[in-house]
Amino acid sequence: MLRTIDLRGGLPDPAAIRTALPRPAEDPASVQGDVLALIEDVRTRGEAALLEQADRFDGGRPPSVRVPVEEIRAAEQALPAEIRSALGIAIERVGAASRAQLSEPVTTRLGDGARVQQRWMPVRRVGLYVPGGRAVYPSSVVMNVVPAQTAGVRGIAVATPAQRRFGGRAHPVILGAAGLLGVDEVYVMGGAGAVGAFAHGVPGIGLGPVDVITGPGNVFVAAAKRAVAGLVGIDSEAGPTEILVVADGSASPDLVAADLVSQAEHDVLAAAVLVTDSPELAQAVDEAVARRAATTFHAERVAASLQAQQSGIVLVDDLAAAVVVSNAYAPEHLEVQTRDPWPLVAELTEAGAIFVGAATPVSLGDYAAGSNHVLPTGGTARFAAGLSVRPFIRQQQVVDYDLDALREAQPVVRALSDAEGLPAHGDAVDARFS
Known part of the structure; x- marks a missing residue:
């Protein structure tokens, strides 16, 4: 059901990864x-x-x-x-x-x-x-x-x-x-x-x-x-949702499939991606996805999402390569389902939110984890963050100098304002000492 993208045989560069894993055809x-x-x-x-x-x-x-x-x-x-x-x-x-x-x-x-x-x-x-x-x-x-x-x-x-x-x-x-x-x-x-x-x-x-x-x-x-x-x-x-799961052979195929389907039901443009170094897991997940997709409530929507260009299974040589793929893709939601996830989590730096272990599905974050589910999509997790108090507050600097402190800074202001051809800036400081 899911297309397979084989990136084995060496570490692909980020541009090649993004080409192999295109986002939905529609963009802002x-x-x-x-x-x-x-x-x-x-x-x-x-x-x-x-x-x-x-x-x-x-x-x-x-x-x-x-x-x-x-x-x-x-x-x-x-x-x-x-x-x-x-x-x-x-x-x-x-x-x-x-x-x-x-x-x-x-x-x-x-x-x-x-x-x-x-x-x-x-x-x-x-x-x-x-x-x-x-x-x-x-x-x-x-x-x-x-x-x-x-x-x-x-x-x-x-x-x-x-x-x-x-x-x-x-x-x-x-x-x-x-x-x-x-x-x-x-x-x-x-x-x-x-x-x-x-x-x-x-x-x-x-x-x-x-x-x-x-x-x-x-x-x-x-x-x-x-x-x-x-x-x-x-x-x-924050556009159409996306999930990327990094998993090895220890992961449960049915749980990975359940999480891919859960995000695919949002939208026909939703992206569901598995990155794994286990061909056996890849095949088992594909079969489990097909079973779940056929019986889920939004079967038609899910099928459209999973069979579109933005979804698929990516085969890599090892988990180090999986980290490279994930960081290049910069997913909105990133799940890590491996034997020892925490060393990978330290290296997985480009994601809106990271969900660690089989007991932490993305759907928990959608409702009850305490994290915010308004997250950057479309690769913008490389530079953008999920919703927090930050967009609603402004950092403001309050500057308070007395005359002695200003006198100490006076030659600095004078030298730099003259160097920039803005002597009135220096004059404004000098005026305090006329």
């Missing part, structure tokens, strides 16, 4: 023109454009773009007990991990009377995107809102696409999760239009522009975040 650049037009439409026509885009791309025209607070409260009250409990546990665990990411103010003394303080300030307002196309993600409400609240953000707005089965309204479990977290500003809008609305604001519905936009989504959401980056901050371009 391919839809950039359409996305810019959708964003501009929202910027100029506001609510009317959002309603039309909901009808055209999502689940129909909502009764109103902004969800009434009463509807959020009712959805929270209607949450089934098991879902309320599960969301509560997820909120607690993600909150604990998020609090560990906070930094305390630090003051550096550079001499008598010379101090620089590093402090971290929350942004004023954020827009959090919760996807709702092929699946509905109350867990993404948790993963976005909790780090923002932990960072101290006061203004939190959530956007989620209209759902046809609910008459163009937001999914009630999404609303319930928002209500559980105390968020009462929710908008029924999806895709590029939602990102554009967050970036530019829509005064007619009381939506003020935000400072930071975060959250996963499809290729249109990723392209839209790229388009507005600079006007606002973004977390990363």
Whole structure:
């Protein structure tokens, strides 16, 4: 079922690896023109454009773009007990991990009377995107809102696409999760239009522009975040999901297959990759994947994902080569299922999140591990990180010098400002001693 990519016979270079393991055919650049037009439409026509885009791309025209607070409260009250409990546990665990990411103010003394303080300030307002196309993600409400609240953000707005089965309204479990977290500003809008609305604001519905936009989504959401980056901050371009499993002959074929199928059910563009030095495991996993894919709930979607160019089984000579392949690919989710995983984990540096051992599947991280499931995709894990408190806070330096400390620095400023042809900079310091 899965294609086999044989990279045995020496260590391939990163460029060759990326060629052998292409990402999905769609990428943000391919839809950039359409996305810019959708964003501009929202910027100029506001609510009317959002309603039309909901009808055209999502689940129909909502009764109103902004969800009434009463509807959020009712959805929270209607949450089934098991879902309320599960969301509560997820909120607690993600909150604990998020609090560990906070930094305390630090003051550096550079001499008598010379101090620089590093402090971290929350942004004023954020827009959090919760996807709702092929699946509905109350867990993404948790993963976005909790780090923002932990960072101290006061203004939190959530956007989620209209759902046809609910008459163009937001999914009630999404609303319930928002209500559980105390968020009462929710908008029924999806895709590029939602990102554009967050970036530019829509005064007619009381939506003020935000400072930071975060959250996963499809290729249109990723392209839209790229388009507005600079006007606002973004977390990363979190597009179609991907999993790469590094495994040796000790791994359970059925468990590896279960994890590959679990991510393939997200999207036909999802990538599922096994890298192994065991041909026997490769064959056994392929057979197990075929069995599971045929009987899983989203069988058609899973088959499309697993048989596409972005999925496959990669054969390598040894686990050292597996590390090279994984680091070159830089997966969103990386699982390590080997006899002795920790030496490999030390070398596996390019990944959004790493899941170690057979008892740590990616699906645990999607819901209840305490880690965040909004992660960089498409190889951007080489330079981007998963969602944390960091996108919601700004490091700020507070500089405090007295006159004696300034006098000591005076010749340094004078020499460098003159060297740069900016003598007024030096004059500004000299003026303190005239």
